[in-house]
Amino acid sequence: MKNNRLFRILYYVLGKGKVTAKELADKFEVSVRTIYRDIDSISGAGIPIYATQGKGGGIEIAEDFVLSKSFLSENEKQQIMSALQGLDSTTKQYDNELLIKLSALFKIKSSNWIEVDFTNWQNNKLHEKAFSDIKNAILSKHVISFSYFSSNEEETLRYVKPIRLLFKSQDWYLYALCSLRNDFRYFKISRMRHLEIQNQTFEDSFENLVLEKEIPHENTVKIKIKFDRKAAFRVYDELNGEISEDDDGNLYTEMEMPKDHNLYSYIFSFGDGVEVLEPKEVRIQIKEMISKMAEKYII
Template identity: 65%
Template sequence: MKNNRLFKILYYVLEKGKVTANELAEKYEVSVRTIYRDIDVISSAGIPIYATQGKGGGIEISDDFVLRKSLLSGEEQEQILIALKGLEGTSKEYENELLTKLSALFKMKNTNWIEVDFDSWQGNKAYGELFRDIKSAIINKNIVKFRYFSSSKEETYREVKPVRLLFKSWDWYVYGFCLLRNDFRYFKLSRIKAFETCSESFDDQFDSIVLPREVKTEDTVAVKLKFDKTVAFRVYDEMAEHAAEDKDGNLCAEIELPNNDNLYRYILSFGDAVEVLEPENVRKQMREMTTKMAKKYIT
């Protein structure tokens, strides 16, 4: 509690420039004597804070003091500003103001070397509104409900206690306790429809929960694929660590894919720029599927 008060005093004095001990004592509901002891503790930490007596006196911090000199290294400042840039990309209402304040506090002018934007190129406003609604539900601990379209072609109605928002591999997910499945689940925001925040709240304490970084998947199969160099951009986007170029500039990759219909949908998404090399049963299935597809276009 004391350490928290010390930091608040430090930030308050930095913001105001000069304050009185009585003002601080009233604000933090402690005695004036306690405030002077706190000032001594802050000063002993190497922060040039001091008190002057008489008319026009008060508690202040040296004008040339920069927060980084005592508490944060230059690298730590950069990390904070980068994190705030990420938050700014999700909500420009408050984080942008905080970013400006901290940049001034750190006396760092060059903060425009990185830009973070999680919005799609299509400028989908509904997606941003959904993000903000879920964020609000997490903070206020409101149960949410929505229709969800899973990759297994199933459409379900869900009621969820939302815990966290997670950005992973180009997409936003909400992690929460699903009342339908009676277990924790990830839900991809782009597959959520008819979202609604319920008036009903929950008391569960999820603050310390650790999110699983890998989603449990169904049975998978190892496939070896050969890609034309015209789709190299997708290969490098989606499977860079598994891809290798041949002498003609084409790419080969061995990856694990779901052993279900999604396997073939994914392969077909590359059109004629991909060939299945292994295993033979997947290659055979692709041959049969493409033959059926070709028949639909034969007149």
């Protein structure tokens, strides 16, 4: 079975259960006659694939068929093991039993050459439970509800159809269909509270839904910033734009950010090691906020 198309047909039929020759022909862009020749080749390799005629007929594989591990190359086996090592790191509720079993099946000694850990240094158990609950809701197609704290300082109760979990930059997000907005939305898991899995289920299929690669923001502003040298470790860690340096070691860059509370929270997180150079309106707002903060510390 040297022809890669035969493998693809095999995996496709395994996934679908039963397909027609025309469906396979359209999928792999060959003639129906070629598909039947391919089916004969697959059958000749010892795989119980067969075609039935008439209404409700089609091409299928015997239900008790198990794909032999010999169909996987050594490189493919290693890729599966590495992928599972990374997946296991998304939650700590499972042990490494599956990795041990596959290691024995593939006759591969599992080497810990990579460590992936999506949890933060605080080991937040609440975050871990939310991740697990959301994952279960996605797989079982249950509506979930939660209180959500948005970047514009609003708290709202949301009922959503969960679709997919996304790790973006340094945070986990849920992509879901929100009943409140009647639209698809990203929700940052760390901003969710009182998450509950509802009894209500949904039939919608979001399998082929393409997620937006950027989290949309309606109102953004481009700012020019100067950083003290002491903030260099964060600048190079967190900012991806072009960064220049003057003779004193100060760093300069431009960045576009949502024009909301997050903008000022991020700037203030650098303390006195940052100065916004432009635009003027942001400088004025920062000055007013500093004045208000100073009033709280009058002695």
